Amino acid sequence: MNQYSFVFPLLIVCLLLIGKIIDRSNENKKISLSNLKKIQSPEQPEALSWLQHNHSKFPALAGNRFQSTLAAIKFVERLYAQGAKQVSIDNVYQEDWRIQEMGGPYADSLIITLPDTKNERIEIFKVVNQEYKKEGLGSIADTKQEQLALWWD
DSSP: OTTTTTHHHHHHHHHHHHHHHHHHHHTTOOOOOOOOOOOOOTOOBHHHHHTTTTOOOOOOOOOTTSSSSHHHHHHHHHHHHHTEEEEEEEEEOHHHHHHHHHOOOOOEEEEEEEEEEEHHHHHHHHHHHHHHHHOOOOOOOSSSSSSEEEOOO
């Protein structure tokens, strides 16, 4: 045995670990929202309640955007304060390993049901367009759509 005989077994272990991480990142992935208008389904829980009851040790919503679940709660509260009829969670990842390791499910999208009044819609679109700007995207116009989707991951 030479001084490098430990390298091969160590390399195998590293490759196995990387393979496991890649498998997990693809487990139960959903297709991202490509359309900003989406019909609400029963699988989309109300966001404020879902966030408040989520026990994840990490941000439960869009970890690349919100540093904590509390920050996500404040964002959802802001949408409601501006007049959103409802804010729902979409793209929920709730694999067994995630619940065990993180303490709760994770989501990367919100569906905003827009208000009917012009002034409230203007305020919601200001908030949404601020998010688009942070993500390096152009703004979105009010075309009388019923819902908007925000997706961060």
